[in-house]
Structure formats: C-alpha cells, structure tokens
Amino acid sequence: MNALAPNLIAFGRVLRRAGLPVGPAEALGAAEALGHVPFSDREAFRAALRATMVHRRDHFEVFDAAFDLFWRNPDLPIRPPDPDEQPPDTFPAATRRASEAMLGASQPRSSAGEPERRQDAALTVSDNELLQSLDFEAMSAEQLSEAKREIRRLVLPLSERPTRRFRSDTTGPRIDLRATLRGSMRLGGEIASIARRRQITRPPPLVLLCDVSGSMARYAQILLHFMHAVANDRARVHSFVFGTRLTNITRALRNRDPEVAFQAVSHILPDWSGGTRIGEALDRFNRLWARRVLGQGAVVLLITDGLDRSGAEGLSEAAERLSHSCRRLIWLNPLLRFAGFQPRAAGIRALLPHVHEHRQVHNLNSLRALVATLSADGRSHRRSA
Structure with a gap:
C-alpha cells in the first residue's frame, strides 16, 4: 500500500x-x-x-x-x-x-533560462474565436473547462410580460378608483387628488426540458452547465431532464456551486445515457407539471435530437398540447449542425409541426444566438427546419 x-x-x-x-x-x-x-x-x-x-x-x-x-x-x-x-x-x-x-x-516544464519565443499572430485566429465555433463534442478537456466558464457568464434576459396585478404609481396610465375614493374619505368625501396605478410586468417563466439519453449524453454534459447558469441568474426557472422517464431537477440546480449541484442531480437521475421516450416524457410533463409552471406566457426550451426509440408513439399529441400551453416552444437540436440535415426520423417529423422555432445547439456561438433571440421581444412565427 x-x-x-x-x-x-x-x-x-x-x-x-x-x-x-x-x-x-x-x-x-x-x-x-x-x-x-x-x-x-x-x-x-x-x-x-x-x-x-x-x-x-x-x-x-x-x-x-x-x-x-x-x-x-x-x-x-x-x-x-x-x-x-x-x-x-x-x-x-x-x-x-x-x-x-x-x-x-508527462511533459517537462521549460527551463527558466530558455529565451522567450515570439510568434507573429498576423493572419491567424485567436483561441477564443476558435472556441466559440468549436463543436462541444470535439472539445478537449481544457477547452471544455473554458467553455463552461464562458457559459457561466451568459445572461439570459427575457422580455417582460404584463401580469394581472397593479401597483400604485403617481404617473401611471390608469386611474385607481378605489384608492381615489379611499383618499376622499379623509376629506369628508371631497376628491382632492386622483390616484393612479400601473400594471406590473415581469419576465415569463422559463422551462428547460433536456434529453439525457445515450445519443445526447455528451451534449447534455455541457448543456447542464447552461441550465445551471440560467437557473442561478434569474427567477422562475424550472428544469427537467428525461431519458426513459421525466425527472425534475429544479431544486438540485439551485445550488450556486456547479459541482455540488451536478452531484445532487446524479443522485436523483436514474436514466442517464439510456434509452429515449420523448413522447412519454412530454405526456408526463403535460399531466403533472404544465399547470404549475406554464402560466403567464412561459417559454419552453426543448433540448433533444428527436431520436425516439419508442417510434414516436404519442409524441405528436404531447408536443401539440405542450405548444398550446406555452407562449413559445423552442426546440434546440444538435443535429442541425450538419449541413445535410433531413427530418427523416419519426420523432423529428412528429415534433416539427408543433414547435415555434427549431434551432441548432452545438457550440458557444449557437448558445449566444439563442440568448440574443430570447432577449428580443416579439412573437415567433411557426417555421420548420
């Protein structure tokens, strides 16, 4: 020993x-x-x-x-x-x-007396620029660590949506009749001033549904860092992962330390890198969680390659119901990185008609483009890849 x-x-x-x-x-x-x-x-x-x-x-x-x-x-x-x-x-x-x-x-360190070597950087591309466009699957350990640090710095603001509640505001656009009458009672019923109010706005809930099956395992590793960064940057974020079953990891990702959060996720996740039942997972989400988390114009990010081992059974119906329950359903698909991508798999064909946007997610540039899209206000039109 x-x-x-x-x-x-x-x-x-x-x-x-x-x-x-x-x-x-x-x-x-x-x-x-x-x-x-x-x-x-x-x-x-x-x-x-x-x-x-x-x-x-x-x-x-x-x-x-x-x-x-x-x-x-x-x-x-x-x-x-x-x-x-x-x-x-x-x-x-x-x-x-x-x-x-x-x-x-095994590599020895260079000696202190070795003269410094200078390299002409003209007509070259910086490492940071290469990192932005490099596929997550092709990254080395050092590049993955740097990519995770870049992801932690991403900010994901969403355009604020009006709620049903109001607050007092002297410059508000609406008259607050109740407050006005209540104030007049102090003066014997005489109205000396008119109270006004303004509608409260707040960002909509964000729901993350990430596929952690075998075909998505390598991308899910780093996309979990994206989910952790988003969950710790804003309120009302609900995170779920699925393979053969649906698992709620919202509480586990609330820990500020990513390693502690991922260790908690590993303890409650039974089907990492296993099979895929997208239709069953979405149906379970619709039945158990949709009414709790999809209020006030929620935005849903569905992260999957669409490869369903159950033959896309029930997937079209579950995706249609999910699409009607939220304001925006955005499908993030790493397979879109291929120039010759064709929606031939049954799961992909079942999902496409019901998503508002179909976007690629395979490198840092694609995540930054997603952040820019979500930060911009406006309703998305349905389109297919």
Whole structure:
C-alpha cells in the first residue's frame, strides 16, 4: 500500500486534468477501498477506484479511458497517435481528454533560462474565436473547462410580460378608483387628488426540458452547465431532464456551486445515457407539471435530437398540447449542425409541426444566438427546419 499511494495521487492528478472533480478526499477514499479488494483482480480494482473517485455518471467514460491509460504503465509517457493514420478529431472525446491529461502529466516544464519565443499572430485566429465555433463534442478537456466558464457568464434576459396585478404609481396610465375614493374619505368625501396605478410586468417563466439519453449524453454534459447558469441568474426557472422517464431537477440546480449541484442531480437521475421516450416524457410533463409552471406566457426550451426509440408513439399529441400551453416552444437540436440535415426520423417529423422555432445547439456561438433571440421581444412565427 505504501508503494501504491504515490500512484493513487498521480492518478488523481490525471483525473483532475481530464476535468473530473477529484481531490484529497477521493484519494483517501480510494486508498481505503483498495484495502478491501485483491490487487490481482483488475476489474475489482477498477470498480473500487470508480466508486470512490467518480461522483457523476457522465464521468464514467472519461474515468475508464484514463484508467486504461494510466494503470497500464504510468512510467511511460503516452504519445498521441500518428495523425497520418487517424485524425485526432475522430477519437472518442473521453479518450482525447484522458490522453491529453496523461500528456500534461508527462511533459517537462521549460527551463527558466530558455529565451522567450515570439510568434507573429498576423493572419491567424485567436483561441477564443476558435472556441466559440468549436463543436462541444470535439472539445478537449481544457477547452471544455473554458467553455463552461464562458457559459457561466451568459445572461439570459427575457422580455417582460404584463401580469394581472397593479401597483400604485403617481404617473401611471390608469386611474385607481378605489384608492381615489379611499383618499376622499379623509376629506369628508371631497376628491382632492386622483390616484393612479400601473400594471406590473415581469419576465415569463422559463422551462428547460433536456434529453439525457445515450445519443445526447455528451451534449447534455455541457448543456447542464447552461441550465445551471440560467437557473442561478434569474427567477422562475424550472428544469427537467428525461431519458426513459421525466425527472425534475429544479431544486438540485439551485445550488450556486456547479459541482455540488451536478452531484445532487446524479443522485436523483436514474436514466442517464439510456434509452429515449420523448413522447412519454412530454405526456408526463403535460399531466403533472404544465399547470404549475406554464402560466403567464412561459417559454419552453426543448433540448433533444428527436431520436425516439419508442417510434414516436404519442409524441405528436404531447408536443401539440405542450405548444398550446406555452407562449413559445423552442426546440434546440444538435443535429442541425450538419449541413445535410433531413427530418427523416419519426420523432423529428412528429415534433416539427408543433414547435415555434427549431434551432441548432452545438457550440458557444449557437448558445449566444439563442440568448440574443430570447432577449428580443416579439412573437415567433411557426417555421420548420
């Protein structure tokens, strides 16, 4: 165990470089768990580390890739594959993040006496500009971390809508007859001044419905950060996720710390990266939650690729009812990033006639365009992709 401790610490550093929230508590828990499993059983060894060092289901894939790379031989530096054989962008995202974390651990630091190198930046594109247009699925661990920081800075204002309530206002456009008569009673019934009032306006509720099935898992990882940022930036935000069932995660996302919030989400989410039943999830939302959260001109963001494994059963009826219950139903679809996108899947064809807008969501630019659209007032016209 004494020889194993330095390797556990080094493995924890690799996981942190890959974007996993691993600290001293996880390393101590892993050391204690390894005292109860035989070192000769590789799968038991892996299971003990994963149970103590990983808190979210969406980190399992990155952990497995890092485990296979590190515990094969941690003393040998891991070199990237030959680019002539296979382009790096075609590697799985988890493998790329784990490989970059291993490379970061094995690269020596440059000496202090090395002369500073200057590079001409003319006719080049900045890293920040590249990050804005880079697909979430193609991002490295470092780029994902920077993208998450950019998402936390996004502000999502919605145009205010009039409510049924009024407030006293000396310059208000309406006469407050009740307040005027009440004031005249103090003067024996003589009206000395006319009270006025103004209608109260407030932003409408925002409802987020995010697909976390297998086909959406990699996008859902970073879109959950978008949902967390929105939930902590404004009031009356209701967040739901669905795969094979619908789960309300509104309270879990209220925590200011994203890692604490996502850990709470992982504890209540039973179907991450599983199947998809969009029609059943929307029908359950319509029956149990629509009347509670869709009042006062609510805006609904439906985040899914529309690939329903149940053959889109009941999806058209549920989407139609949802569309009639809200002011705007905006479908965010990562598949729209493809130039040759065609609505051939049954789920996509069932959803399209009932959404007010069909937008792409696959990089930071698409999220910024969404924020700009929601910030602008005006009613959307129905259109199809």
